[in-house]
Amino acid sequence: MTLxxxxxxxxxxxxxxxxxxxxxxxxVCGPTVYNYAHIGNARPVVVFxxxxxxxxxxxxxxxxxxxxxxxDVDDKINLKAAQEGVPIGTITQRYLDAYxxxxxxxxxxxxTFEPRATxxxxxxxxxxxxxxxxxxxxxxxxxxxxxxxxxxxxxxxxGRSLDEMIAGARVEVAPYKQHxxxxxxxxxxxxxxxxxxxxxxxxxxxWHIECSAMIEQTLGLPIDIHGGGNDLIFPHHENEIAxxxxxxxAGGYANYWLHNGFLNMGSRKMSKSLGNVELVHxxxxxxxxxxxxxxxxxxxxxxxxAWTDDCVAQARSSLDALYGALGRAANVEAEGAEPSPAFLDxxxxxxxxxxxxxxxxxxxxxxxxxxxxERARAKGELLASGxxxxxxxxxxxxxxxxxxxxxxxxxxxxxxxxxxxxRAAKDWESADRIRAELTALDVEVMDNATGAVWRLKAPA
RNA sequence: GGCCUGGUGGCGGAGUGGUUACGCAGCGGACUGCAAAUCCGCGCACCCGAGUUCGAUUCUCGGCCAGGCCUCCA
Numbered sequence: 223m224t225l226x227x228x229x230x231x232x233x234x235x236x237x238x239x240x241x242x243x244x245x246x247x248x249x250v251c252g253p254t255v256y257n258y259a260h261i262g263n264a265r266p267v268v269v270f271x272x273x274x275x276x277x278x279x280x281x282x283x284x285x286x287x288x289x290x291x292x293x294d295v296d297d298k299i300n301l302k303a304a305q306e307g308v309p310i311g312t313i314t315q316r317y318l319d320a321y322x323x324x325x326x327x328x329x330x331x332x333x334t335f336e337p338r339a340t341x342x343x344x345x346x347x348x349x350x351x352x353x354x355x356x357x358x359x360x361x362x363x364x365x366x367x368x369x370x371x372x373x374x375x376x377x378x379x380x381g382r383s384l385d386e387m388i389a390g391a392r393v394e395v396a397p398y399k400q401h402x403x404x405x406x407x408x409x410x411x412x413x414x415x416x417x418x419x420x421x422x423x424x425x426x427x428x429w430h431i432e433c434s435a436m437i438e439q440t441l442g443l444p445i446d447i448h449g450g451g452n453d454l455i456f457p458h459h460e461n462e463i464a465x466x467x468x469x470x471x472a473g474g475y476a477n478y479w480l481h482n483g484f485l486n487m488g489s490r491k492m493s494k495s496l497g498n499v500e501l502v503h504x505x506x507x508x509x510x511x512x513x514x515x516x517x518x519x520x521x522x523x524x525x526x527x528a529w530t531d532d533c534v535a536q537a538r539s540s541l542d543a544l545y546g547a548l549g550r551a552a553n554v555e556a557e558g559a560e561p562s563p564a565f566l567d568x569x570x571x572x573x574x575x576x577x578x579x580x581x582x583x584x585x586x587x588x589x590x591x592x593x594x595x596e597r598a599r600a601k602g603e604l605l606a607s608g609x610x611x612x613x614x615x616x617x618x619x620x621x622x623x624x625x626x627x628x629x630x631x632x633x634x635x636x637x638x639x640x641x642x643x644x645r646a647a648k649d650w651e652s653a654d655r656i657r658a659e660l661t662a663l664d665v666e667v668m669d670n671a672t673g674a675v676w677r678l679k680a681p682a
Numbered sequence: 683g684g685c686c687u688g689g690u691g692g693c694g695g696a697g698u699g700g701u702u703a704c705g706c707a708g709c710g711g712a713c714u715g716c717a718a719a720u721c722c723g724c725g726c727a728c729c730c731g732a733g734u735u736c737g738a739u740u741c742u743c744g745g746c747c748a749g750g751c752c753u754c755c756a
Contacts, residue, residue, distance in 0.1 A: 251756070259756095266756050298754075382685055382752080429754080451756030452687085458755095483687085484750070493755060520705085521695060526688070526749070536694060536706055543705080546719065568696090576696050580704035590720065650715055657717070668718050677718095 223563075225280060225570045227273075227447070228524060230455060230479040231379055235572050238478065240446045246281050247441040248274065249476070251433060251450040251458070252290035252336070255317040256298040259324055260499035261514070261529060262485040262492035268515055269482045269523040269573070270449045271330040272611050276569055279610060289335040289440045291433060292318060295426055300415055310416060324502040327511035328518075329612035337436040339427065340416075345435040346427045347420045349469045350407045354422070358468035359407055362398035366408035366422045368430075370401050373464040379479060380456035405461050407431050430461040434469065444474035452481035452524075482523045492529065500529065509680075510624070513537040515612060519575040538680055540579070541613070541621070544604070547586035549618035549675065551601055554589070558602035565607040575611070582607060582614075622677035634665055634676055642673050 225238040240246045250270045253259055259267075270288075277286045294314040303310045322332075339346075350366055353359035358372035370376045370384060377383050384403055395402040406428035411417040417424045437445055443466060450459065459479065466475040484491045487498040505514055516537035521527050562585060568577035585607065588600035608614030623631060637656050644652035660667055664679045 254755085263756055269756095296754085377685095380685075380751080453751065453755060456685085456751060457753090482756070484756075486749075491750070491755090495755065524687090525695085528694090530694095532693075532706090539706055543719095550720080574696075576694095576705095577703080580696070583704060645715085648715075654716060661717095666718065669714090669716090670719090 223566055223570050225276065226572055227478050227480060228572045230452075230481050236478065238446075240281070241444065241477065243281055244285050246277050246286045246447075247445040248277065248286070248288045248447040248449065249433070249437050249441060249445055250288070250290045250333075250448075251454055252292055252333075253317075253321055254293040254296050254298065255314045255321060256296060256302050257317060257494065258501045258503040259321050260492055260494065260501050261505060261518075262499070264325065264328055264502050264514075265485050265518055265523075265527065266449065266451050266482045267325050267330050268328055268518045270480075272519065272523075272569070272573055272575065273447070273449070273480070274331060274333075275611055276573075287335070287441055288333045289337060289436065290333040291436050292336055292338045293432065294318070295339045295416065295432075304414070320503060324506065327506045327514075328502065329511060329515045335440040337440050339432045339436075342432060342436050342439060343418050343427070345439040346431050347408075347418070349435045349438065349465070350427075350431060351421060352469045353407065353465060356468060356470070358465070360400065361422060362400075364410040364423055364425070365398060365406055367399060367404045368407050368461065368465055368468075370403045370405075370464060372468055375467075376403070376464050377460065379463060380460050382456065382460075403457075405430060405457065407465070430458055431465060433458075434462050434466040437466070438469075438471075443471040445476050447478045447480060448476035449480040449482070452483060455479075455481055483526045485518075485527045485529050487529055505534070509534045509538065510541075510621075512613060512616070512621075513541055516541055516579075519611070520579065522576055523573055535680070540583075542677075544582055544586050544608070544614060545616070545618040545621040547589045548601070548604070548614065549622070550670075551589050551597060552618070554594075554597045554601050556601040556605055557595075557598035559606050560603065561607035561610050562603040565603070565610075569611070578607070578611070619675070622675070624678040624680075626678050630663070634660065634663065638667065638674050638676060641667070645669070 226235045227238050228235050248270070250266060253263060274286065274288045294310075299310055299313055303313045306313070350359060353368065354361070354366065356372075357369070359366055359368050384401070408420060408422050408425050408427055408431075410423065410425045416426060418426060437443060448459065463475045486492060487500070490496060490498060492499055502514070513534055514537070517533040518527070520533070520537060520540075562581055564584070565578050565581040568574045568581060571577075582604060585600050585604040589597050589604060592600055605614060626634065637660055641653050641656040644656065657667055660676070665676050666679055667674050667676050
């Protein structure tokens with residue numbers, strides 16, 4: 223089985239061949255920590271977490287290096303700090319901590335490296351220095367700008383030519399730019415902003431340079447995979463390639479470019495600037511993280527995803543079915559610890575998670591209906607398949623009991639014990655009365671041959 | 683204006699040059715004190731037009747619609 227990935231540069235699926243199988247490298251553009259992450263921000267995190275897990279399986283956990291940056295120098299951070307009258311670090315640390323907690327609830331593994339812009343300043347300044355010396359960058363009015371003419375393949379990733387960009391320009395071009403597409407590598411800080419000393423004068427880095435410097439510093443260039451949302455293709459990733467290649471890395475920048483599609487609210491994209499956001503921080507109070515993860519992976523990562531409450535409800539139902547099958551098979555000893563071949567096939571075909579999920583249902587069905595031997599194998603494959611991409615790790619009982627606390631669970635268990643006794647005595651009147659009591663507690667009771675199990679109904 | 687995606691059943695969502703996955707919802711049946719689950723079965727779709735083809739939802743062209751990028755943005 224070969225992993226095939228859709229490469230934006232090639233505009234096609236390509237078999238994945240790492241530069242060095244003993245050291246597979248992936249970089250994904252991470253958060254700017256000035257606010258809580260919304261569910262749209264979480265999509266690439268979860269998608270590339272799936273890829274990270276697949277790569278670890280293929281090449282070994284110790285042989286995959288995954289870096290995701292944290293942008294902690296930014297106008298919006300400055301603004302927020304000024305509004306609250308606190309140091310910038312207070313803002314960035316607060317939202318970085320929240321980000322870690324939220325992504326962890328979504329089942330995302332921590333990246334191997336999480337470089338921060340403020341801690342990469344030497345590498346950033348060094349890279350800009352090399353660009354200036356190589357005539358790929360120039361100083362103008364206190365800025366240092368990248369000279370897009372210096373890179374002949376500029377525009378290849380996004381399919382734009384420099385000519386087209388001039389023709390289609392809607393934005394007024396800063397007068398100090400030699401070419402309209404040139405972009406800022408270093409700029410003077412405004413009063414009150416953090417300032418770093420550099421050979422180009424005091425200031426701070428532009429947006430694009432930090433990623434290239436971080437990749438160079440943490441992973442080394444070229445890398446195998448570079449990922450991010452498809453809104454980053456232009457200009458961010460285009461600029462990364464240009465500056466990276468010109469900064470003495472003619473051997474290549476990234477061999478595979480992966481971009482996830484957008485998550486939409488209605489027909490509009492979810493975006494902090496549009497204000498139509500659902501924060502992960504709030505969603506995890508209303509639904510299990512695993513259900514949110516499922517909702518994010520229920521459609522293919524390159525497709526647009528329309529986020530609605532129903533997405534979460536459907537995800538819950540799907541997981542209910544799988545956990546239900548596992549719960550009913552509690553007495554079946556799982557055999558084997560390998561995901562099913564069909565499941566792996568689906569994932570290896572450019573992370574086809576919807577198809578992989580369908581295989582999970584097929585396994586659950588086999589677990590319900592097979593012979594004892596088939597059930598044992600199905601259970602083993604179901605658990606292993608789920609575990610590979612971060613599903614079905616909970617105890618089925620814990621899944622159904624949801625947010626019930628110990629006291630509530632004890633009360634429910636006591637009522638159920640009474641009811642089981644009443645049913646054994648064919649005292650249907652008492653049994654129904656107790657069911658009604660439980661219903662009032664939002665508890666649904668499912669009788670079986672030996673007793674009963676229960677689940678907490680999802681909040682409406 | 684330039685560049686780029688996508689339009690599949692009631693809903694979500696894969697996939698394919700020729701019997702159109704899967705999940706949710708619906709319908710019938712089995713099972714069941716009740717309820718749920720489970721099991722068996724059923725129904726329902728490929729934006730429009732032209733072309734290529736024995737045959738297109740799938741390929742080509744045109745159109746319509748929706749969205750993204752071109753400015754911070756996952």
